[in-house]
Amino acid sequence: xxxxxxxxxxxxxxxxxxxxxxxxxxxxxxxxxxxxxxxxxxxxxxxxxxxxxxxxxxxxxxxxxxxxxxxxxxxxxxxxxxxxxxxxxxxxxxxxxxxxxxxxxxxxxxxxxxxxxxxxxxxxxxxxxxxxxxxxxxxxxxxxxxxxxxxxxxxxxxxxxxxxxxxxxxxxxxxxxxxxxxxxxxxxxxxxxxxxxxxxxxxxxxxxxxxxxxxxxxxxxxxxxxxxxxxxxxxxxxxxxxxxxxxxxxxxxxxxxxxxxxxxxxxxxxxxxxxxxxxxxxxxxxxxxxxxxxxxxxxxxxxxxxxxxxxxxxxxxxxxxxxxxxxxxxxxxxxxxxxxxxxxxxxxxxxxxxxxxxxxxxxxxxxxxxxxxxxxxxxxxxxxxxx
Numbered sequence: 185x186x187x188x189x190x191x192x193x194x195x196x197x198x199x200x201x202x203x204x205x206x207x208x209x210x211x212x213x214x215x216x217x218x219x220x221x222x223x224x225x226x227x228x229x230x231x232x233x234x235x236x237x238x239x240x241x242x243x244x245x246x247x248x249x250x251x252x253x254x255x256x257x258x259x260x261x262x263x264x265x266x267x268x269x270x271x272x273x274x275x276x277x278x279x280x281x282x283x284x285x286x287x288x289x290x291x292x293x294x295x296x297x298x299x300x301x302x303x304x305x306x307x308x309x310x311x312x313x314x315x316x317x318x319x320x321x322x323x324x325x326x327x328x329x330x331x332x333x334x335x336x337x338x339x340x341x342x343x344x345x346x347x348x349x350x351x352x353x354x355x356x357x358x359x360x361x362x363x364x365x366x367x368x369x370x371x372x373x374x375x376x377x378x379x380x381x382x383x384x385x386x387x388x389x390x391x392x393x394x395x396x397x398x399x400x401x402x403x404x405x406x407x408x409x410x411x412x413x414x415x416x417x418x419x420x421x422x423x424x425x426x427x428x429x430x431x432x433x434x435x436x437x438x439x440x441x442x443x444x445x446x447x448x449x450x451x452x453x454x455x456x457x458x459x460x461x462x463x464x465x466x467x468x469x470x471x472x473x474x475x476x477x478x479x480x481x482x483x484x485x486x487x488x489x490x491x492x493x494x495x496x497x498x499x500x501x502x503x504x505x506x507x508x509x510x511x512x513x514x515x516x517x518x519x520x521x522x523x524x525x526x527x528x529x530x531x532x533x534x535x536x537x538x539x540x541x542x543x544x545x546x547x548x549x550x551x552x553x554x555x556x557x558x559x560x561x562x563x564x565x566x567x568x569x570x571x
Contacts, residue, residue, distance in 0.1 A: 199335065235270065326345065326383075353394045358460070392421075
């Protein structure tokens, strides 16, 4: 039995497709032959179009997960239609890291499933395994990736690999659609996966955990495991850490283990808004102290903030913007929950103001350097739309 793993074209940033690597390793461990095509690259599209491949199973893997929010559904739908034409009558399994996939495809031969547990797939081609079976228990096959054609990550000049050390989140924030039970991966498996990536020449990692500090004991053990195993890596976590679960000791241990960039899911600086969305447990002074201690340890800090949350208004959102300047992070991401002309205007103003400050200009230079392929892609699409 042969399998085809396809990553559809996306509008979002084209990162290294780590879920596909785990899926490939999972399939190969069950003696299933597989190959990988990334439709974000013309070469792979041509291979698919010219394919005479008689694959028995087709897996469509959407990653990164944020592509579900940022991508044009039209782009994804066109990819689905293309696959249906090339492989008529065969069921295609649509996978994503997120258990709640925000896509309702109208194509009947595409089945939406989750990438984490075998029980979510409902597949009968693997015998001898019952419900609680996780693809991340198997070693990823990093060799399917041509690392040189993917974007570098923020603040890092080297190619990176994304990984998971845990899945899920114990919090119940009202604005978040992702409700998933938390569990952490075995440390031995994490070390194995890192060493395999190092064998491919990769020492830079992005941990894509829903909330890597959901359990601070897990994160502390993770850092100590890196040091005990002499894993000379650099790493960052781009999904916002919960600010209430981070202190000076944790920051220092993270730095010693190779961490150079964290993101804090602050969301808002108004106490009433935070209480309304179930996001209490930290204060503005605590955020400021965390940022100061990170800078002392040379750890870059990005804040995630959201305008238009429940119980918020334009005045409270403006206050959040002003406080974001006062606590002085290295980077800020200003998102919008309740979209209106007020919140959208404030979002645009916030970005323009924050990143034109003299001490933040160098970050723009770094972003352009490391994301030049992605910027070129967006610019070309913009020009095509105009023409």
